[in-house]
Amino acid sequence: MSKQGILFVLTGPSGVGKGTVLAEVCKQKELYLSTSATTREPRPGEQDGVQYYFLTREQFEQKVAENGFLEHAEFSGNCYGTPAEPVDAQLDAGHDVMLEIEVQGAMQVHQMRPDAVRIFIAPPSFAELERRLTGRGTEDADAVRRRLETAKHELTLAKEFDYIVVNNTVEQATADVLAILRAENCRAAQVEIK
Template identity: 60%
Template sequence: MHKGTLYVFTGPSGTGKGTLLSRVMEGDDKVFYSISATTRAPRPGETDGVQYYFLSKADFEQKIAQDAFLEHAKYVDNYYGTLEAPVNEKLDAGCDVVLEIEVQGAMQVHEKRPDAVLVFIAPPSFEELAQRLRGRGTESEEKVQKRLETARREMQYADRFDYVVVNDEVDRAVDEIRGILALRRT
């Protein structure tokens, strides 16, 4: 049995990573979506163990000390990380695994797993990104500004990725990502 491929998807908050990946993965039983752990509070409609594993700061830091994460990062005052054991299990079983993580974490995965395929999701413009973040209506203007400052830094990493997909039109971006997955499976 061949080992699965590890795909790392990242990009600034508000670029539509989750929307694109949910569409790409519809009906594709060869791909496992790795759920990240976080210390941030759940947003409306989010459930523990579905979108994220919601952990206390103390629990998260204990797992860091136990080296239980493939990657972890602090982003906008919260921890995020990928538990290594479930990823390895799926890869060893021949499944492809998708990580949707922050840029910091993607760089950590790249160091530990140079065979991982790195995909950067970019907004069509910085102005569009700001509009999307404000349009969510889930955060204060102060938090939106923090996310925009972080996005400026993250955009500087795009050239370190195997692929850059601009999410200017969802259907087109989904087709591009499906093409990347198909290339790696042949």
């Protein structure tokens, strides 16, 4: 029997650097990154099954009814979710899978898959998170304020996760996430002695 892959969930507040850390992790560790489904229209250059699986609202709601998502939510009038089938196929093939999702989605995944290893990326301080969000210059002051209000709540949930990685520097946070991945793959249940 081949080794079952491990489901990892990477989350944290907006602006904390999840995507940057994950990009660095993927340079050093082979992971299957899940592709989300959405009901929004494709943007120019986007391809179905690459950036997203593009579904109609009816198709999306059917998948919800069939428990076809590990997590799902609605933002700005569009639905987003993580399809379970491709994730399960990769896990069954022995590949580790990483979901990079919002905190709310990470909580849903834990309900569906309590064995998922959940990693919370945290800022060194709330002031630093505020500096990073305003420094991006991609959103107006109201949007930044809303993101910071959401972040305050999300940070109170950090202790519910398996691991907390403080993103002081991308290099250290990357090393910490890689250490977690290595440790989880060395658990007795994961190691097959021949």
